[in-house]
Amino acid sequence: MLKALYSGFTSLNLGLWLMTGVMATLALGSFTRASESGLNDMPLLFWLQRAPLSLSWWLWLCIVFLAILFLNAVVCSIDALRKKGRSIAPHLMHAGFLLVVIAHLFSSYGGFKQQMQLTEGGTIAFPDGDQVLVERISGEVGQMGMLSSYRAQLRVKGKVAEVQPNHPVFHQGYGIYLKEVALTPMPMALVEIHREPGAWAALLGALFFMAGNVMLLAQRKGR
Known part of the structure; x- marks a missing residue:
């Protein structure tokens, strides 16, 4: 058998x-x-x-x-x-x-996977207590009135890092991805946090x- x-x-x-x-x-x-x-x-x-x-x-x-x-x-x-x-x-x-x-x-x-909307001055908290600060959200508007490119500046452990679409920032094994940005009525970013062990x-x-x-x-x- x-x-x-x-x-x-x-x-x-x-x-x-x-x-x-x-x-x-x-x-x-x-x-x-x-x-x-x-x-x-x-x-x-x-x-x-x-x-x-x-x-x-x-x-x-x-x-x-x-x-x-x-x-x-x-x-x-x-x-x-x-x-x-x-x-x-x-x-x-x-x-x-x-x-x-x-x-x-x-x-x-x-x-781990989570999406969050953040304004300038907002923070992303991590399990060990570390926080990533969103310092600035910016973008360029094209001729049709739509965003042609956008980015967000993050402060990670005292250092500034820039996250853009398809260019994530990694922190403690977590990837920080920028999904969308709105500049009006105030700068706001849709951020997705990933962890893929x-x-x-x-x-x-x-x-x-x-x-x-x-x-x-x-x-x-x-x-």
């Missing part, structure tokens, strides 16, 4: 069916109203603890598929390592996938996966 179970977990067909299940559950989830219940505004595990099953069933099912797929990748890697002469490319791809899954697990458990593992996993794909393509091209 154990031999049959091991053989099943090393099956490529199992991995393909599991990936199909993940994509199918995510597709079904896109038709639910989960996004309206704060799914995109808080860490995943925090949301799952509070969301009703009528909204979260598809995500629980997706997590089950991913957990089995994770185990399938681990067992396949162990089985491949036992066979000498195999290319290192599949191992890199498996390692990349495993790291990405672990990264999302870390961020789902210890992540799994970001480095996700980046490393993506690099491993890309390296494995490049090696595999090079090997097939050389045949």
Whole structure:
């Protein structure tokens, strides 16, 4: 029985069916109203603890598929390592996938996301008591009367840092992102605070996966 179970977990067909299940559950989830219940505004595990099953069933099912797929990748890697002469490319791809899954697990458990509106003189408080002061909010208005660019100057531990769209400021592992700015009737900025503890593992996993794909393509091209 154990031999049959091991053989099943090393099956490529199992991995393909599991990936199909993940994509199918995510597709079904896109038709639910989960996004309206704060799914995109808080860490995943925090949301799952509070969301009703009528909204979260598809995500629980997706997590089950991913957990089995994770185990399938681990067992396949162990089985491949036992066979000498195999290319290192599949191992890199498996390692990349495993790291990405672990990264999302870390961020789902210890992540943080919050939006706030701040005026000049407003502060962002952090868990250890540190505060970031918004000193100045500015922008340029284009010919059509709309903002063409905008920024906010922050004072972080006595130093001035400038945050712009797609150019966040990082403090204690938190990213401070500038989302929107209004200059009238008074300067005001919509700021989003992010903490992603799994970001480095996700980046490393993506690099491993890309390296494995490049090696595999090079090997097939050389045949």
